[in-house]
Amino acid sequence: MYFSSAVALGLLTTAIEGTAVLRFGCSQITVERLDPLVNPGVTPSPHIHQVVGGNAFAASIASTDVSQIANCTTCSFSEDKSNYWTANMYFKARNGTYKRVPQIPNRYLDGEVGGMTVYYTSAYDNSKVTAFKPGFRMLAGYADRRTDGGVTKWNAICFRCYNAKNFGGDNAAPCSDTTVDSVELPTKACPGGMRTTVRFPTCWDGVNLDSPDHMTHVSYPESGTFETSGKCPSTHPVKLPQLMFEVIWDTSAFNDKAEWPADGSQPFVFSQGDNTGFGQHGDYVFGWEGDVLQKAMDANCFGATCSALKSQSFTDANNCAIRKTVNEDVDGWLTDIPGSMPMKEKRFAA
Template identity: 75%
Template sequence: MLLTPIIATALWAKRLDAAAVLRFGCSQIAIERVDPLVNPGVVPSPHVHQIVGGNAFAATIPSTDVSQLANCTSCTFSEDLSNYWTANMYFRARNGSYKRVPQIPNRYLDGAKGGITVYYTSPYDGGKVTAFKPGFRMLAGDAAQRTKGGITKWNAICFRCYNAKNFGGDTGAPCSDSKVDSVELPNKPCPGGIRTTIRFPTCWDGKSLDSPDHQSHVSYPASGTFESSGPCPSTHPVRLPQLMYEVIWDTTAFNDKSLWPADGKQPFVFSQGDDTGYGQHGDYIFGWKGDALQKAMEGSCFGATCNTLKSQSYTEANKCTVKRETDEDVDGWLQKIPGGMSG
């Protein structure tokens, strides 16, 4: 099995022969203030998100089998009609104006239209996982978090400052190297941009497809991590695949420090007004067809290659769109972040 530099680390290289690792790109289908998980039916919702995946995405998504509602997806695997979304990043200039930071495709995923790199991983010890069920949804992180804690204590969120445009410094597993990874936004210019990593809970209560806070029905391991085969707590005994997002923010146009705020403070702000990075978060609504994900987790799937799944080209994936539900500028030089948020 040939490992790419992105996931070839000592730990992964030793154990991946026992694991299934899906890694694929999903292009953007929308950038707007809509959030069917936390603010269902609210248009516009409080802050801007970038959304990828199936075209059933809307301000309200019924709690049902999403794969029966969508008829296309912006992801590599055509059987994945799930939706994945995160807050957007903005650059705050010295004059107080804001500009959305664009996303670029991750390494080996050229052709994707920005968006998100999605991972699904089975345990490295060869243990079994139970794929998510139709109607399942969850949230990782807390948009209001502004201090260390929250999911940072599970090493579930981090940022990597690339030292070159060719993903320089991209070695080792995500959130594994304190020399290149941080749980707060980098406070220096990053020549190759900034990568966000968000890892979701991997233990489930086995009953609830959702919960009022979209988190209580799932849990991180009772000790250790998913990667170290940490056990699930007794309250959440069902082991789920490790779902992980990566977003590559192209900050290179904003690396001139003469454009940064005069106080020297790092200039990037997430769309919910977070300039620390602690509030970065991810939303998920499951929408795989049938038992496709379960078969992939039990097979020898690796990267964007999986014999049990149907793939599509990025040319085809990029045709998948949704009707825009808001009418506001999210891309120009703005006097404030949409929704009035500020860092």
């Protein structure tokens, strides 16, 4: 199933029949080297992340009901105290220095400061999805991957170049339009910025809220994709909402080819030392209050408004803050990416 631009942007007043599509913005709550999922308690963690959501975010987050720990959120649904985070993107200039690429709001989400757009989508075949439970957390993507394969099989990551600014949110469908989407970083300048997406597994084993690798308790469909109503494997029979991150990177300040590498290669690199894009990944710690996410899915809520949920203005959302733990420059012209992450060539089987 393909969503038109109008549907993805929330210009329609009703959702596709039988399908919930929550689409809402979350401002940044911090940009620093912390990773309570992969590197709990490590300060600083190996590479830098941009983080949105509730103010329970810290070097470690207890495996409990996060909504009872946080008391505010940078997301436009005030009952969503979850945390969502991704690696940062940097521009590497010809002289070898680095500059963090800022995130900008999606269309019609004015007021968001940096951050990302979050989607929760119910089943396309109208079958029931089971909302995540308190204590649930997961990871999508492989930070060390530098070749095709893995989550790219499920259209889980992709990139899109924009020719005009403020053109995000135009496609909530799979990353399958090869004329505009790619699973590796674009090699051309993007005048209006670059969109990246991360889609999370949609099948759960029904028992474990986490696993040692933060992946094996969940699964992508055994065949097809979530969008094609692919069947969940018998080992992971519970169908979850599809969680998706959409980040719009404002690369427009870095389009001067005279500043690009002398060999003409693309100049962008993710903060874990990935200049391919195959290592794009996302982290998630569930923190919705009570059963409100289940109610929103069952009510087929759509866009950034939902009668089953409480909304807040970005003015209020942007007042949510945490004290920074790691003190280092992340925004100036830097001689290295924070953490001095090397360009890794580690390879995985497809």
